[in-house]
Amino acid sequence: MAGGTVERLRSLVVSNSGLKPLLKAIGNARCQAWDLIHGADTCGDVPLATLDFQSHNKAAGLEYQSHHPKIIRAGLAALEIRPENFTFIDFGCGKGRVLLVASEFPFRRIVGLEFAPSLAETARRNLKSYRGRGQKCTAIEVITVDATEYELTPEPQVLYFYSPFARSVLDQIMQNIEDSLQRSPRELLVLFSGVLKMRDHAFGSCAQYELLQRGRYFDIYRHRSS
Template sequence: MSFSKLLDILTGRDAQRSAVDWDAKYGTDTRSMVELHGLTIGHDSRRFGERYQASDPSVLGDAVAFIGLDPPLYRFVDLGCGKGRMPIVAAELGFKSCIGVEFADELALIARANAAAAGFKTIAIVHGDAGAYAFQDEPFVLYLFNPFGRQIMLRVRDNLLELRRAEYYVIYKNPRERGIFDEMSTLRYLGTPPAHKGAWGVHVWGPRRA
């Protein structure tokens, strides 16, 4: 490996270039980090939210391959979708429907514009509070990139436990509240995709089989 290539990896320039190329493909803008202050958020959850930072497009594909999923059989749900990158990536992978939930007015508008620019008919952006999102009783994948704190994550857990069937997987990047999923009797921890290891990498849970 050349020194310049190693420097790109260490400084994150490889990921930055990948993101630029991915946005250029669709004419979207999903890259720039956005802090919550200054955004319009009509929910009491504002104080528990985290800034928007896009996931590398490879994260979802690597996690799906690690699990061994067949995307057309699953709905995809991204809580705290920000500018909507991961629902678009999910649509690329062939998920049967791709939902992004975002509580900030401005980010939800951008996510809808990006989804429209990408041209996939399977994407829907829900402008609302992730803690109030009602999951459907069908197979799905839940994606999270450290979108909010423990208070909201506990609401998400409770909503998951309302389901009659636990036919879902959780893909959680930078899992600061991973203990919540570790403790759920309906889930079992599957590990991390090889390319995304580490405490703050990508961690995956699946349904606990009887």
């Protein structure tokens, strides 16, 4: 379905909440179609409570869901960087749709961090089965790890977050980033998606980060030490 039609439907929904289920059904159909064409399994909302794994951060984690690939691609294109100079890291990669779309860009490496083992396994399967056009990065790995325990490597990075967890968890990750940059100063960008309030309370409220762009779906920040 053309993007303009979806946008018109979306504004209709604002004035008529009864249309919400219809819009959701259209979104799901578009998502299923993308998966089918690309040999992937990335659709659906998966509440973490339905998954059998233990983590002290499970209750602070938000359910798996993903943006439509077009939205992810637009966010990545808006970075205006030379991707070959950067490693891309998705904090909470779920089924890995973002990793697949990011591979259309010539990043140095792409890393997905996911603490739910079944989602990480699905992401790994997707990397193998993906039939994407023009992959420009094939150095992609999925690590089953709590994002707070991942040690950043000393290289220029784009860090991607899509509503993955509560502020308490993000605080630990932001501290890890600060520690890593202290040890190894480098260029670091953040692509953050979530409702505006969440963005404002996350990197938007942190003096170390400069807001470069605010879009409908994404904020882009640069660490001021970069």
